[in-house]
Amino acid sequence: MLTESQIERYSRHIMLKEVGGKGQQKLFDGKVLIIGAGGLGAPIALYLAAAGVGTIGIADADDVDLSNLQRQVIHFTADIGKPKVESARQKMEAINPDVKVVTYKEWVSAANINGIIADYDFVIDGTDNFAAKFLINDACVLAGKPYSHGGILQFDGQTITVKPKESACYRCIFPEPPPRDAVPTCSQAGVIGVLPGVLGTIQATEAIKFLLGKGDLLTDRLLTYNALRMKFREVPLKRKTSCPVCGENPTISEVRDELDAMTVCDLKKG
Amino acid sequence: MTITINGKETVIAENPERTVDSLLEELDVSQRLYVTVELNGEILDRPAYGTTAVNEGDVIEFLYFMGGGNAPFAQSLR
Ligand SMILES: [Zn+2]
Numbered sequence: 001m002l003t004e005s006q007i008e009r010y011s012r013h014i015m016l017k018e019v020g021g022k023g024q025q026k027l028f029d030g031k032v033l034i035i036g037a038g039g040l041g042a043p044i045a046l047y048l049a050a051a052g053v054g055t056i057g058i059a060d061a062d063d064v065d066l067s068n069l070q071r072q073v074i075h076f077t078a079d080i081g082k083p084k085v086e087s088a089r090q091k092m093e094a095i096n097p098d099v100k101v102v103t104y105k106e107w108v109s110a111a112n113i114n115g116i117i118a119d120y121d122f123v124i125d126g127t128d129n130f131a132a133k134f135l136i137n138d139a140c141v142l143a144g145k146p147y148s149h150g151g152i153l154q155f156d157g158q159t160i161t162v163k164p165k166e167s168a169c170y171r172c173i174f175p176e177p178p179p180r181d182a183v184p185t186c187s188q189a190g191v192i193g194v195l196p197g198v199l200g201t202i203q204a205t206e207a208i209k210f211l212l213g214k215g216d217l218l219t220d221r222l223l224t225y226n227a228l229r230m231k232f233r234e235v236p237l238k239r240k241t242s243c244p245v246c247g248e249n250p251t252i253s254e255v256r257d258e259l260d261a262m263t264v265c266d267l268k269k270g
Numbered sequence: 271m272t273i274t275i276n277g278k279e280t281v282i283a284e285n286p287e288r289t290v291d292s293l294l295e296e297l298d299v300s301q302r303l304y305v306t307v308e309l310n311g312e313i314l315d316r317p318a319y320g321t322t323a324v325n326e327g328d329v330i331e332f333l334y335f336m337g338g339g340n341a342p343f344a345q346s347l348r
Contacts, residue, residue, distance in 0.1 A: 129337055133337070151335070151336030152336060153336050156336060157336065172313065173306055173333055174306055174335060175316075177335075178301075178304045178335055222333065233276070233277050235308065235331045235333065236311060237308070237313070238311065238313070240313055242315060
């Protein structure tokens, strides 16, 4: 039951026929996990908290670093050195005290991911490395958890929503991560600060639509964005029968760490 | 002949021998060992790159790995 002040807080939602009081209640009852409290995770966490998603989990083992602040807008200068999940929790609660924030100050791995995602209705991948991206895909597909994939680099981003065994998954597109020694030099890295704002906000939108049960999810289409040319494109995709995790003869039946792809060049230490 | 690559119509020389593999080389696609190729809506298995012909009017998507701000792998097709 919404209180008077909640009715006021969410009035612009409640006015929407796709949301209404019922939809707002669904958001309240919803549980969304954000993996990564960095560039993508920042707008996702802020918007989901503002929207009144009742339970928001956020997982990240990192501490806030000065080089994060150019794009990770949930962290402030005074937060440098604090755990990212703690810094994020404080902002989310400050925006909306109705929201329950659950923090996981750890990296996801094969050892802990099943337990972490189990409680949630929807998972959002806001990580910055391939090992985590493949792990999240496998864990969500195997557990039947819908999730949003997001990736960014330089001026480019891409995102897709996966409904396990119904729509194409990350491994339908990329069966294996690139091997560690295939990763080229660090000079290709970097990201324009606004980019994760665009992609993360799209990912948050998917979580909200999923909880509301309204609209069309970004399934079976990879949305790509190039900020320099200011172009969005949609690449239609299909589930692949040979997919190692969601195909007809899957070779992956439990989560595993992609050790070979574990590291990417880490600019923060440079 | 004309094909569509990542949404752009592209004219390439006639070559009946051309495969997806040789197209990647011809266009000097970055990270070509790791790019995923979708041909007319179907994602190709990597071993098929060398045996799949490219035909007039084909719609081809090169899909790249994209990690995060720290991951140097992905690069868009320019
Ligand atoms: Zn799949």
